[in-house]
Every structure is written in C-alpha cells, then in structure tokens.
Amino acid sequence: MSQVLLNISGVNKRFGGLQALTGVGIRIEKGQVYGLIGPNGAGKTTFFNVITGLYQPDSGSFELAGQPYSPSAPHAVAKAGIARTFQNIRLFGEMTALENVMVGRHVRTRQGVFGAIFRHRAARAEEAAIRVRAQELLDFVGIGQFAQRTARFLSYGDQRRLEIARALATDPVLLALDEPAAGMNATEKVALRELLVKIRDAGVTILLIEHDVKLMMGLCDRISVLEYGKLIAEGLPAEIQKNQAVIEAYLGSGGGH
Amino acid sequence: METFVQQILNGLVLGSMYALIALGYTMVYGVLNLINFAHGDVLMIGAMVGFSILKLLDGVFPGLPGGVQLAIAIVGAIPVTMLVNVLIERVAYRRLRNAPRLAPLITAIGVSILLQTFAMMIWGRSPLPFPQLLSSEPVMLGGAVISRTQVLLLALAALAMVALVFLVEKTRMGRAMRAVAENPRVAGLMGVDSNRVIVATFAIGAALAAVAGVMWGANYASIQFAMGTLPGMKAFCAAVLGGIGNIYGAMIGGIVLGIIESLGAGYIGDLTGGFLGSHYQDIFAFIVLILVLTVRPSGIMGERVADRA
Amino acid sequence: MALFTFDTAHKPRQAWASMAVLLALLLAFPFVASQFGNSWVRIIDIALLYIMLALGLNIVVGFAGLLDLGYIAFFAVGAYLTGLLASPQFAALLESLINYHPELQDAIVATFGEEVRSNGIHLSVWAVVPLAAIVAALFGALLGAPTLKLRGDYLAIVTLGFGEIIRIFMNNLNDPINFTNGPQGINLIDPIRVFGLSLAGEPGSRATVFIGGYGMPSVNAYYFLFLLLCIATIFMTGRLQHSRLGRAWVAIREDEIAAKAMGINTRNVKLLAFSMGASFGGVAGAMFASFQGFVSPESFSLTESISVLAMVVLGGIGHIPGVVLGGVLLAALPEVLRHVVEPAQQALFGKVVIDAEVLRQLLYGLAMVLVMLYRPAGLWPSPVKEDRPLAATAKDEEAENA
Numbered sequence: 001m002s003q004v005l006l007n008i009s010g011v012n013k014r015f016g017g018l019q020a021l022t023g024v025g026i027r028i029e030k031g032q033v034y035g036l037i038g039p040n041g042a043g044k045t046t047f048f049n050v051i052t053g054l055y056q057p058d059s060g061s062f063e064l065a066g067q068p069y070s071p072s073a074p075h076a077v078a079k080a081g082i083a084r085t086f087q088n089i090r091l092f093g094e095m096t097a098l099e100n101v102m103v104g105r106h107v108r109t110r111q112g113v114f115g116a117i118f119r120h121r122a123a124r125a126e127e128a129a130i131r132v133r134a135q136e137l138l139d140f141v142g143i144g145q146f147a148q149r150t151a152r153f154l155s156y157g158d159q160r161r162l163e164i165a166r167a168l169a170t171d172p173v174l175l176a177l178d179e180p181a182a183g184m185n186a187t188e189k190v191a192l193r194e195l196l197v198k199i200r201d202a203g204v205t206i207l208l209i210e211h212d213v214k215l216m217m218g219l220c221d222r223i224s225v226l227e228y229g230k231l232i233a234e235g236l237p238a239e240i241q242k243n244q245a246v247i248e249a250y251l252g253s254g255g256g257h
Numbered sequence: 258m259e260t261f262v263q264q265i266l267n268g269l270v271l272g273s274m275y276a277l278i279a280l281g282y283t284m285v286y287g288v289l290n291l292i293n294f295a296h297g298d299v300l301m302i303g304a305m306v307g308f309s310i311l312k313l314l315d316g317v318f319p320g321l322p323g324g325v326q327l328a329i330a331i332v333g334a335i336p337v338t339m340l341v342n343v344l345i346e347r348v349a350y351r352r353l354r355n356a357p358r359l360a361p362l363i364t365a366i367g368v369s370i371l372l373q374t375f376a377m378m379i380w381g382r383s384p385l386p387f388p389q390l391l392s393s394e395p396v397m398l399g400g401a402v403i404s405r406t407q408v409l410l411l412a413l414a415a416l417a418m419v420a421l422v423f424l425v426e427k428t429r430m431g432r433a434m435r436a437v438a439e440n441p442r443v444a445g446l447m448g449v450d451s452n453r454v455i456v457a458t459f460a461i462g463a464a465l466a467a468v469a470g471v472m473w474g475a476n477y478a479s480i481q482f483a484m485g486t487l488p489g490m491k492a493f494c495a496a497v498l499g500g501i502g503n504i505y506g507a508m509i510g511g512i513v514l515g516i517i518e519s520l521g522a523g524y525i526g527d528l529t530g531g532f533l534g535s536h537y538q539d540i541f542a543f544i545v546l547i548l549v550l551t552v553r554p555s556g557i558m559g560e561r562v563a564d565r566a
Numbered sequence: 567m568a569l570f571t572f573d574t575a576h577k578p579r580q581a582w583a584s585m586a587v588l589l590a591l592l593l594a595f596p597f598v599a600s601q602f603g604n605s606w607v608r609i610i611d612i613a614l615l616y617i618m619l620a621l622g623l624n625i626v627v628g629f630a631g632l633l634d635l636g637y638i639a640f641f642a643v644g645a646y647l648t649g650l651l652a653s654p655q656f657a658a659l660l661e662s663l664i665n666y667h668p669e670l671q672d673a674i675v676a677t678f679g680e681e682v683r684s685n686g687i688h689l690s691v692w693a694v695v696p697l698a699a700i701v702a703a704l705f706g707a708l709l710g711a712p713t714l715k716l717r718g719d720y721l722a723i724v725t726l727g728f729g730e731i732i733r734i735f736m737n738n739l740n741d742p743i744n745f746t747n748g749p750q751g752i753n754l755i756d757p758i759r760v761f762g763l764s765l766a767g768e769p770g771s772r773a774t775v776f777i778g779g780y781g782m783p784s785v786n787a788y789y790f791l792f793l794l795l796c797i798a799t800i801f802m803t804g805r806l807q808h809s810r811l812g813r814a815w816v817a818i819r820e821d822e823i824a825a826k827a828m829g830i831n832t833r834n835v836k837l838l839a840f841s842m843g844a845s846f847g848g849v850a851g852a853m854f855a856s857f858q859g860f861v862s863p864e865s866f867s868l869t870e871s872i873s874v875l876a877m878v879v880l881g882g883i884g885h886i887p888g889v890v891l892g893g894v895l896l897a898a899l900p901e902v903l904r905h906v907v908e909p910a911q912q913a914l915f916g917k918v919v920i921d922a923e924v925l926r927q928l929l930y931g932l933a934m935v936l937v938m939l940y941r942p943a944g945l946w947p948s949p950v951k952e953d954r955p956l957a958a959t960a961k962d963e964e965a966e967n968a
Contacts, residue, residue, distance in 0.1 A: 052827060078829030086827075092820035095813070102810075103817045107829025109810055113842065116809030117802050123809075150950055170829050195653070311764045352939055358718045359633050360938050363879055366635075367934025374927040390963050462605070486868065488729075493723060504638055543727025547712050550720055 004066070005030040005205050006082075006174055011050055011060035013043075013229075020046045021057070021229045026207075028174070028222075033196065033206045035220035035237075037213075039249055042226040044209045045087055048178055052084050053077040065173060078107050083172035085163045087179045087209075093152035097143060097162050100151050101134035104169025137165040141195060157188045164195070168204070175199065176207045180213055189215055217246065225249065261336020261405070261449040263401040264523045265409055265516060270407045270476070273414035277469035280509040286338030287438040287502035287561055288451075288458050290358065294365035297489015298372035299338050299463050302478045303470025304387070305380050306334040311388050323390030326477060327409070334467040341372070342463035343456055369486070376482040387474035389555055393471035395427075410472040417468055418508050421461070425504060438502060438561060461473065491518075491542035498549050500556030509557055517541055592793060607785040609901040611857060613851045614792035617893035620877040621799045621886065622846030627875065628884030629812060630839035631819030633722040635871055636709070636729025640844035642736055642866035643705050644698035644851025649861045650745065652694055656686035662744040666955035691758045695852050700850020703841040710840030714833050727869050737863040742819040751862025757784075758791065758856045765791065766859075788857055795853065799846055806842065806885055808908040815839055816884075873930060882944030891946050896933065900926035 009025035021043050036044050047054040051062070062069050069080045076222060083104075092100050115123030133224045138144045141161040141217040146154060154162060160180055167175055180196075181189050193215060200206055210216050216223060217237045225233040225240060227249040232238055239244055291345045307330035314326050321329075349368050371460040391405040423429035436444035437454045445451055459505055473488070474480045492511065499510025522538040549556060589686045606961075619641060626634045649655055660683055663671040675683055709728045713721045740748030757766030765787045773784040806812050814835045817825040826832050832916040855861045877896045882888020904922030911920070920928075937944060 002742065054823065073831075074823070074826035075829050075831045078827060084827055090821045090824035090827075092817050092822055092824065095816060097812060099816075102823070103813050103830070104828050106810060106814055106817075111810050113811060113838065114807045116811050127810070166828065175933070178893070187906065292723065330950070348938070349935055356938075356942065359722075360942055362633065362719050362722055364935050364938040366875070367931045367936075367938065370872070370927055370931030371935065374924055374931055377924055377927065382923075429891075490723065490726060490730075494727075497720075534738070534741070537734060540727075540731045540734055543724070543731055546727055547724055550716055550724065551712060 003030045004028070005032075005064065006051075006207070007061075007063040008051065008060050011047065012058045013046060013050055013055060019229055021050065022224065022229055024229070026224055028205060028207060030173075030205055031200065031203070032221040033208060035216045035223040036207065036209045036226065037216060037223060037240075038226035038232075041228075042249075043229040044103055044226055045178055046229075047174055048209065050086065051077075052082055053175060069086055075107070078170050080170075081161070081171075081173040082176060083167035083170040084176040085160075085167055085178055085180060087182065088236075089159050090162055091151045091163060091166075092161055093150070095151055095159075096148050096255070097138060097151055097154065097165075098131070098134050098147040101137050101165050101169045102130050104137075104166040105130045105133060107170050113253050134165075134169060137168050138162075140168070140198070141165045142191070144255055156183060160167045160184070160192075161195070164199075168199070173205060174207060178209050179211065180208070181210055181212050193219055193239065195221075213241075260376055260400055262399060264519045266292060266398065266401045266403055268516030268519030270403070270410060270511065270515070271519060272495075272512035273411055273478075274469045274473055274511075275495045275515050276508045276511025277414055277417060277493045278488060279467045279496040279511040280418075280465050281505040282489075282493045282503055283496040283499070283504060284434075284438075284462050286454055286496070287504075288434070288441070289350070289354070289360050290495060290562060291346075291350060291367065293342075293350075293368040293374055293459075293462075294362060294489075295463065296342075296466060297485035297487070297492070298369050298376075299342050299345075299484035299485070299486065300377060300466040300473065301480070301482065302341055302372060302467060303334045303338045303383075303463075304474040304484065305376055305470075305482075306337045307331065307382075307387055307467070307471035308474060308480055310334065311390070315388070323392070324409070326390050326394035327471065331413075331471045334471055335464045338463040338467040338470070339460040342459040342466075346456065346459045355461040370509055372480050373485075380482065382482060384479045387478050387480050389478055390475065404476075406472070406475045410476060412480070414466055415419065417465055420469045421465070421504060424461070428456070434458060491539075494542040494546040494549075497529055498545055498556055500558040500560045501560045502561035503556070506556050506558035506560070511559070514542060517545060571941045573815075576957045584677040590797060593790075596782075596789045600783060600786060604783050604785050607783070607789050609898060611785055611788050611792055612854075613894065613901075614789070614796050615854050615857075616786050616874065616877065616897040617796055617890055618792075618799050618816040618853075619847055619874045620881070620889050621796075621803050622850070623874050623876050624843075624884065624889045625803060625806065625815070625846070626839050626843040626888065627878055628889065629819065630836060631718075631841060632710075632713070632836065633718055633725070633875075634840075634946075635722045635726035635875065636732070636869070637843070637847060637861070637874055638727075638866050638868075639709065639729045640702045640705060640847030640852065641734035641870070642732055642861075642863075643844075643850040645855040645861045645866070646746055646752070646851075647698050647701055647737060647848070648694050648852040648855035650696070650753050651687050651689045652691075652756040652856065653688070653752055653754050654683060654684075654686040655744075655747060655752045657684055658686070658744045658747065662740075662742060663899040666742055688706065688756055691760065691852075691856065695849055695962035696855075698843040698848040698852035700848075702851070703845040705742045705848075706844025708843075710837050714836055726868065726871070729868060733866050733868075734862055736866065746863075749863060751860055753860045754853075755855050755859050755861065758853075760791075765856075767794040792853060792857075795849070800886060800890065803846075807886065811835070811838065847880030876930045880937050880945060882947040883943065885946060885948040888944050888946035888948075892944065895945075896930065900929055903929075910949075953968040 004027060006028040008027065011021050011024045013021040013101045025045055037227050038044055046055065050057045051071060053071040053076065056072065063081055064082065069077065071077055075189055092103060109126055111123045135144065135147060138147050140162055143158050143161050146158060150160060151159065164180065181192055184192060189212065196206060196219060208220065220237055222235065223240045224231060225246050232249060233243045236240050278296065281296045282293060285291060290539050309332045310333040311326055314321060314329060350361050353364060391409065393404065395402045395404050396408055403464045425434060432458065433454050434447045436447065436449055437451045441451045491514065495510040495514040496507045498514055499506030518538055518541045521541045522535040525533050525535060525537060596607045599827040600668065623634065623637045626632050660674060662672050678687065709725065713724050716724060736746050737749055746752065757764050763775065765775060765784060767784045774781045775784055775787040795968050814830045817830060818832055818835060822832055873896065877892040878889050879890020880896060881890065903925055907925060908922060
C-alpha cells in the first residue's frame with residue numbers, strides 16, 4: 001500500500017466572471033508519474049498555479065506527505081517540497097546554466113550577507129557543495145557540457161532540460177512539470193521520456209501536464225482529465241483512453257474513434 | 258489661517274493644472290505603458306516659450322489687452338511643445354518600444370535633463386519674472402478670493418478637458434486612440450496606424466502642457482528651468498490616483514490631488530500639533546501615490562492600460 | 567585593453583599584475599597632482615565618494631533590478647546623522663527642546679554630561695561610521711518595504727517620492743525641534759580623527775597632516791582613506807555578487823516569479839538589497855559630512871540621485887568594474903572639462919559660451935539617452951559567456967559525434 005504524497009481536494013478558483021476551477025482534487029501516490037490532461041483552457045495550468053502558490057484558491061484543502069501545507073506563497077511551497085517548471089520556459093536568461101541550477105539550491109542552503117562577505121569555512125564549504133550538486137544535476141539531465149553557457153543561448157530542448165535540472169536542485173518530493181514536451185520533435189520526446197523515467201527511478205514523484213497522448217499513455221501510472229475547470233475522469237491510462245466523456249471533450253460529441 | 262472655502266478654491270486652481278499635466282502622462286501611459294518622465298519639462302518649455310512670446314509682444318505691440326496677449330502666448334507655445342514632445346517620442350522612445358520597461362524610463366530621465374539643460378542655455382539659470390497681464394483686482398467668491406488669472410486658468414482648463422473628451426469620444430482619431438490604448442495589435446489589424454496615433458497622443462499631451470505651463474507662469478509670476486520636475490511627478494501621482502490610462506481619471510485625480518495638497522498644507526499644522534508645517538506640502542502627492550498603489554492600485558476610476566501581451 | 571585584465575579566475579597572473587599596477591598608479595596620484603594645487607585631489611576625493619554611492623546603488627539597480635530613484639536619501643541619512651552626532655548641532659537640538667519637552671532635555675543632559683548643552687555630541691569616527699551604516703540600512707528597509715509589490719516604473723516613482731520626502735524633512739526639521747537646522751544645514755562637523763590624527767590637520771597647520779615627520783595636504787590624507795573605503799566597497803560588493811545572495815538578487819531581476827517558485831523569499835531578499843545598498847550610501851554620507859565639514863539639503867536632491875543612477879547606467883549596470891568606470895567618468899570628467907573648456911572658450915571666443923555647469927548637465931543627459939539607445943548594457947558590461955551560440959553548438963555536436 002503506497003503512501004499518498006499529494007492529497008488535494010475541493011479547489012475552487014474564480015477570476016472575476018470566470019469560474020476557472022470547480023471542486024478539483026488530485027491524489028498522487030509516492031513514486032508515481034501522474035498525468036493531467038485536458039483540452040486547451042481546461043484549467044490545467046491554473047490548477048498548477050494554485051498548487052504551487054502562484055494563485056490563491058477560493059477554497060481547497062492541501063496536503064503534502066500527510067502534512068497540510070498552505071499554498072499561500074510560492075517560496076514556501078518550494079520549501080515544503082514541490083518544485084515546478086513553466087509552460088513558457090522561465091529561466092534566468094543572463095545567468096549561466098550552472099548558475100541557474102545553483103539558484104535552485106537556494107531553498108536548501110543558508111549562507112547570507114555575513115557568509116557572502118567573509119567567506120568563512122562554512123560558507124566556502126556550502127558554496128562548493130552547491131556548485132558540485134549543480135554540476136551533478138546538469139550531468140543528470142544531459143547538458144553538463146553547457147555549464148558555463150549563458151542560459152538564453154541554449155537550444156530550446158536544452159533550456160527545457162535546464163529548467164528541470166533547476167527544479168530538481170530544490171530537492172523536491174514532487175516535481176510538477178507544465179508541458180515539458182511542448183515544441184519538441186519525436187526524438188527529443190523519446191529522450192525526455194527517458195529522463196522522466198530516470199527521475200522517477202531516483203525517487204521523485206512526478207506530476208505532469210502534457211498534450212502528447214502517446215507520451216502520456218506510455219509514461220503515466222494514473223491520469224486525471226480536466227475540462228472547463230472540472231474533473232471529468234480519473235484512472236489508469238487505458239481506462240481514460242476509452243472514457244466516453246474524455247473522447248467527447250477532445251473530439252466533440254458525435255465524433256467516432 | 259485661510260477659510261475652508263478658500264483652501265478648496267486654491268486646491269481647485271492647483272488641481273486644474275495638475276489635471277492638464279496628468280492627462281499628458283495618462284494618455285502616453287495608456288498607449289505605450291511608459292512614463293514620459295520628461296513631460297514636466299515640456300510644461301516648462303511651454304512656460305518659457307510663452308514668456309518669450311510675451312516679451313516679444315511687449316516690444317512689438319505694446320498695449321495689447323492682457324487676455325489677448327496670454328492667448329497669443331498660449332497659441333504660440335503649443336506648436337513648440339508639440340514639436341518637442343513628438344521629437345522626444347521619435348528620437349528617444351520609438352526605438353525602445355519593445356525593450357524592458359526600465360530602458361525608456363532611464364532614457365526619459367536623460368531627456369528631462371537635456372531639456373532642462375537647453376532651457377538653461379537659452380533662458381539662463383535664474384528665475385524669470387512672468388508678466389502679470391490681467392488686472393490684479395481679485396474676484397470675491399463667497400468669502401474667498403480668487404485672482405482673474407486663476408479664473409482664466411480654471412476656464413481654460415475646463416475648456417481643454419471638454420475639448421479632449423469630445424476628441425476622444427466623438428472623432429475618428431479619438432476612436433483610434435482608444436483602440437490603440439486597448440490593444441495595439443488588434444487595432445493595427447483593423448487598419449489603425451498606431452505610430453500616427455502615438456504621435457497624436459504625444460502632441461495632444463504637449464498642447465495641454467503648454468496651456469498649463471503658460472498659466473502656471475501667469476499664476477505664480479515666476480518661471481525657471483527646473484520648474485517642471487516636481488509638478489510633473491505630482492501630476493503623475495494624480496494620474497495614478499485617478500486611474501492610469503483613464504483620461505477621466507486624470508482629470509478627477511488632478512483636481513482631487515490639488516485639493517488634498519491645499520487642505521493638507523492648511524491643516525497639517527493642526528493635525529500634527531505644530532510639529533509639521535505647510536512647508537511639507539510637497540510630500541502629500543507622494544503619500545497619496547503610495548497609499549493608492551498599496552490600497553487601490555487601479556485608482557479612483559480604474560486603470561486603462563494597453564494589453565501588450 | 568587586452569594587456570589589462572581583472573579576471574582572477576581565468577588569468578590570475580595577469581589580473582593580479584594589472585591590479586598591482588593600478589594600485590601603484592592610484593597611490594602615486596595625489597603626490598603628482600599636489601604639484602598643481604589641491605583642487606585636483608579634492609575633485610577625486612568627492613569622485614571616490616560618488617563611486618562608493620554608485621557601487622551601493624549597483625546592488626539595488628544592477629544586481630536586483632530595482633530602479634531606485636531616491637537613493638541619495640541614504641547618503642543624506644548618513645551625512646545628517648554625522649552632522650547631528652559629531653558637531654555642535656546637538657546642542658542646538660537640546661536648546662530647541664526647552665519649549666517642548668524640558669524634562670527630556672534634562673534627562674539627556676544628565677546622561678551625557680553638561681558639555682552637551684554647549685558643545686553638542688562628538689562621537690568618534692569609529693562610532694559614527696557603523697551607526698551611519700546601520701541607520702541607513704534601516705531606512706533602506708523602511709523605504710523599500712512599500713515598494714515590494716510594485717512593478718518597475720511605479721517602484722521608480724515611489725522611490726523618487728521617498729527621496730523627495732527625505733529632502734523635504736531635512737530642509738524643514740528645524741522647527742519646533744532643531745534636528746537638521748533647516749536650509750542652512752549643519753556646520754562645524756568634526757573632521758575624521760584616527761589614532762589621534764586629524765585628517766584635516768591640526769589648527770594652525772594650514773590643513774596639513776603630519777605622519778611621522780612627513781607632511782601632506784589634508785585632501786591627500788582623505789584621498790587615501792576614501793581610496794581604501796572604495797576598494798573595500800568594491801571588494802564587498804564583489805563578494806556579495808558571487809554568493810548565494812547575489813544569485814538570488816539576479817534571479818529576482820531576471821524572473822521574479824521563477825525566483826519565487828525556486829524557493830527564494832523575494833520579499834526578504836529585496837529588502838536586503840535595499841538595506842545593503844543603503845548602508846554603503848550611509849557610510850559614504852558620513853565620510854562626506856566629515857570631509858566637507860558641513861551638510862545642507864541641496865546636496866541631496868533628485869539631481870544627485872539621478873547623477874548616481876547615470877553613473878551606474880553609463881558604466882555597465884550590474885558590472886562592478888563598469889560602475890567604477892561610470893563613476894570616474896561622470897564624477898571627475900565634468901570637473902576636468904571645466905578646467906579645460908572654460909579657459910579654451912575664453913581664448914577662442916573671448917567669453918564662456920557653455921559654462922561648466924551646463925556642460926556637466928549635458929554630459930549626464932546625453933550619457934543616459936545615448937547609452938540606453940545604443941549600448942543599453944553600458945560602456946563596460948559583464949562579459950557574456952559564449953555569445954556565439956550557433957558556432958559553439960555546431961562545435962559541440964561535432965565533439966559529441968566524433
């Protein structure tokens with residue numbers, strides 16, 4: 001019986017006249033790769049933003065590893081153990097790849113003004129450890145050789161990897177990826193799939209928004225489907241594929257398969 | 258200690274000038290998401306040009322009625338300020354339309370310095386006495402006093418604002434301005450040349466600033482190369498107070514800020530037990546700005562900024 | 567420029583050698599310049615203080631990307647604090663307390679002694695400087711706090727407002743309690759005294775400082791002190807830049823939302839930027855007050871805030887050597903030009919067409935406009951790491967496939 005890592009229920013979010021999310025919940029077990037799919041505008045990124053503290057929900061209960069957490073501030077969420085990537089890549093463009101990942105270590109390290117100015121032994125040790133771990137993560141995702149390159153000059157695929165490496169640097173228990181395969185060709189998607197499996201095998205639970213159905217079906221343990229801000233289906237990939245409501249959501253009613 | 262009515266009246270006069278200047282800031286911000294930091298100095302140029310025109314008139318046509326002289330000064334100052342503002346847009350801001358927002362702001366600061374420098378070179382560094390052209394016989398208004406210059410100021414400001422509203426609501430150019438202010442890309446798709454609209458926006462703002470500048474000089478009887486900075490910043494605070502990008506907001510914000518400043522300067526002594534005096538008048542605008550941005554950032558009437566996503 | 571480098575990481579020998587040469591030149595400078603009178607060294611003394619200011623502002627604007635248009639307020643805080651605690655001003659303050667809170671006046675006299683009533687407080691530089699740094703840092707956090715949620719241009723205007731508010735207070739806090747002596751400013755501020763040696767020279771020595779048997783003009787003595795402080799500032803801001811905190815600042819500048827998502831408490835980190843930047847300004851202010859011997863509100867106006875910003879922008883936002891260059895150019899150059907251009911105009915035209923003040927303003931205005939239009943990263947920006955991406959990627963792919 002696996003432990004429940006993320007347990008969220010009853011999330012409502014309204015933007016002015018638009019009810020973006022209605023009673024949405026999710027239940028992810030440790031070690032799973034969990035998928036979130038749905039047509040454009042269904043509210044997937046909004047849900048992500050709520051979970052990670054970028055938006056304040058109107059209601060909802062949030063539990064991570066059995067402890068309630070308050071999604072009120074993104075940095076607190078990161079501290080609690082949820083790290084994320086963004087649909088439109090948000091790297092620190094002027095920093096090198098290595099520095100980007102080093103920023104990811106911020107939440108797990110402590111040195112402040114004193115350490116910065118005086119560089120006493122503890123500060124130097126921490127800084128060296130940050131650098132080592134950052135390089136490790138760059139190697140892990142496969143872009144170790146670009147450590148010294150300014151991030152905005154990396155290729156698109158490498159930028160996506162860099163964003164994942166940076167998120168992993170926060171030592172998350174849950175890695176939330178918002179359309180990591182967007183804009184990738186078939187070869188790149190295969191490589192991404194391998195990377196995600198590698199991450200899961202390393203012990204990080206993954207929550208994934210994606211549009212590529214094939215990728216999702218092959219990779220995810222369970223899938224939730226959102227449409228117009230509501231959950232319309234949840235279950236194993238094979239079940240979701242055959243679910244009538246899901247098919248209608250994507251193809252419209254009256255469409256065959 | 259002046260009466261309450263007097264202070265309201267003073268505030269109205271001050272506020273009308275702020276409103277005229279604020280309109281320039283708010284219109285430019287509405288279409289470009291840019292604070293034209295140099296706008297206060299455009300006001301100064303208007304005042305200076307008006308001053309020179311009056312000097313010229315005095316030499317060439319002495320004896321013209323004061324009101325006519327002022328009218329000529331304003332009419333003469335307007336094309337100059339328009340030219341200056343349009344030039345600023347063309348040379349300093351156009352290239353930076355897609356740059357990070359801080360770049361045009363820094364450029365604007367540089368332009369402001371340059372305008373002041375040119376004014377220093379042409380008109381010198383010392384304050385210049387602005388001629389008092391209207392009869393100094395004050396007008397009594399229910400226990401309060403107002404000068405004829407101030408009456409003219411209020412009238413001109415009201416006229417200018419009405420004209421602007423007419424322009425924006427009823428004319429083709431006005432519609433184009435509103436379209437670009439809301440969504441420049443879509444406006445472009447509908448055949449609106451946004452560059453022309455932006456130039457028009459700068460020109461109109463400058464014209465209003467010219468009116469405000471000449472009347473500022475007439476009201477305070479003294480002008481100087483650095484006179485525009487502080488009123489400019491306060492007018493921007495007024496624009497934010499009213500709702501940035503919203504021309505009705507700028508008008509209301511200007512007047513409200515003028516009244517707040519006037520009342521504040523009058524009563525601050527009482528409020529703080531004599532610790533702070535009316536010298537502290539200038540801080541009100543900034544306090545208002547901070548309060549607005551903290552409590553109700555969209556301002557009194559709501560902001561209207563371009564969707565430049 | 568290829569011979570001269572500061573890159574200690576990649577070319578250590580050359581870098582240290584360059585720095586040694588530069589240091590030697592800097593140390594020799596006042597002795598050479600003194601041959602031509604005191605004014606050159608005095609100009610550089612003030613320039614050094616402005617460079618410190620630029621470096622402090624660089625933390626806020628350059629590292630963290632927060633456009634502070636009211637930075638001079640912290641300079642003012644440090645200067646006026648020194649004015650209050652190292653001059654007869656405190657006596658004036660006490661006098662003004664008579665009408666308001668006589669009991670408070672008695673309490674203070676009881677604590678500090680009777681001379682306070684006639685002489686004021688005269689803290690030593692070792693107390694004043696740390697105090698200036700701390701109080702300025704507090705003000706930094708105070709003035710920064712309301713700006714935390716504002717977007718770039720609004721933040722600029724609000725900080726401008728704060729700068730103005732501080733100036734107005736400095737100009738008016740002389741009634742009913744005389745803190746700042748109003749528009750006249752505070753006079754007779756103590757010069758800096760270290761190890762029994764006054765940097766203004768003993769009375770009667772004609773502003774000459776004697777170390778051992780050797781005498782040098784007071785401005786030279788201050789030069790070495792300010793040079794030391796400047797180097798310390800460069801050192802400290804450099805260390806801050808290449809640290810966990812420095813990276814957090816740049817992360818906020820580059821993408822605040824991503825920074826938050828990566829666990830950075832942006833509120834605290836931004837407040838730290840304001841505080842640290844302000845503290846350098848405060849120390850520079852304390853030095854300024856002691857050097858000049860008086861402070862008045864007109865040294866702390868919006869024009870000064872903008873001047874410091876211009877130095878940062880011209881030199882290279884965020885790049886410490888660039889900021890120093892910007893400071894040198896904009897602080898020293900106008901003075902140099904004044905000595906050259908005015909006589910030249912006299913000789914050529916028989917009168918001064920463009921005077922020094924106008925020239926100075928022109929330089930500042932043009933610097934900001936032209937830099938933003940044509941070289942937005944500044945004259946000496948941070949070197950970009952491998953900015954030939956296509957060539958480099960092709961090379962990497964070749965290496966991979968080899």
